[in-house]
Amino acid sequence: MVVAPSSPETTCIYCNRTFPINEFSLEHIFPSALGGKACGDLFKTRTVCSRCNNTTGLHVDGAFIKSWFTTNGAAASAFTYLDPISGGLVPYTYIGNIPALSDAEYLYEFWVGPSGENVYSRSPRDDKFFGYAGGNPITTKKVGRDVIIFGTTTEAYWLKVGLLSFSDFFYNDRRYSGNFQLSQDSSSNNLFIVPDLAGNEFIEKVKQYRSVAESNNTSHGCAFSVDIGFADRFLVKLALGLGSSLFGDDFVISPYAKHLRDALWAKSTDERHDIPLRGVGYWDINDNFDRLMAWPGGHTIMLQRFRDDVALVLYVYGKKSGIVVITDEFSKFTCELESSLNDGIVYILVPSRRICTKPIPMQDFVSHQVGNSKNAELASIEALRVELKDLPPR
Ligand SMILES: [Zn+2]
Structure with missing residues (x-):
């Protein structure tokens, strides 16, 4: 039954059940x-x-939003409307999860920034959300992820777009620097945090993985899944x-x-x-x-x-x-x-x-x-x- 809007109850269009309007x-x-x-x-x-x-x-x-297709559409499309002077924000492109790093406890994923920045994230593993870029969004929001960024450019415009987009896109996460020199001024300190023991462990694991991949000249073996x-x-x-x-x-x-x-x-x-x-x-x-x-x-x-x-x-x-x-x-x-x-x-x-x-x-x-x-x-x-x-x- 659909009731009049003045009534203290109304019917939900998705589940068709009636509840108080609050x-x-x-x-x-x-x-x-x-x-x-x-x-x-x-x-x-x-x-x-x-x-x-x-x-x-x-x-x-x-x-839908966290699917590989949509996240990549979002990233590619943001370039189309960047301001040539002041820049803007570009979502990081989701490449996929890294099976070689992931284990029963953690899911490791790989992202690429607007000027080629490499970002690795680690979140608690939840296979129910395997088709979601970034893992289980509830857990991620609650506990945050560990993320580390490796920069690829020194050009001022792209450095700014890349780093501001990084802090915006991973705003809820524990952000670490992979290869940026941390200056003492407070603006850049907001971008990264100083790692604790668990953070250091994560950073070491990623760095080791990168150096092995580099010395073997292999690319990251990433995988992603899509729910049909x-x-x-x-x-x-x-x-x-x-x-x-x-x-x-x-x-x-x-x-x-x-x-x-x-x-x-x-x-x-x-x-x-x-x-x-x-x-x-x-x-x-x-x-x-x-x-x-x-x-x-x-x-x-x-x-x-x-x-x-x-x-x-x-x-x-x-x-x-x-x-x-x-x-x-x-x-x-x-x-x-x-x-x-x-x-x-x-x-x-x-x-x-x-x-x-x-x-x-x-x-x-x-x-x-x-x-x-x-x-x-x-x-x-x-x-x-x-x-x-x-x-x-x-
Ligand atoms: Zn409902």
């Missing part, structure tokens, strides 16, 4: 870690219970959130929304595939339409009506594309955006600049992309884009 919290339908805080009201809801907010944040958003269905649950959850935002309670109690919820909580990929959902998929960008829609270094969020379906089409970091049908009963609902959805609307979200556009009519977006007529908002984002040749040499 057990609900603000949910970013498009996750903050992917830049969702910049999105407008359509992408925010207070109809998700705190329990679902936490659980899906960890197991649905987390599995890592994007499906994420897309299904987006569809539920946006459906509720667009169409309200009538959508939440609709049969298709029930299918979406079943798919969100399905125990396995096989079980999920038995649910009659329409068009859930995630793939590499491969045709001319994809290339037209994908936005370098940002996300394209497109909503469009096809007959009685409304589909969400997503291009993540200009690299991967996903689609999910939000509803197959559009004509049954009332919706403020009805006329816009008929023609299609597009949002462009650039996480590293915390920018999200207003809804842009599909026709205007396409005209802009093919060069027929410029859209001012899109042009202002394009003006921030740089290529590596525009940045100081590394």
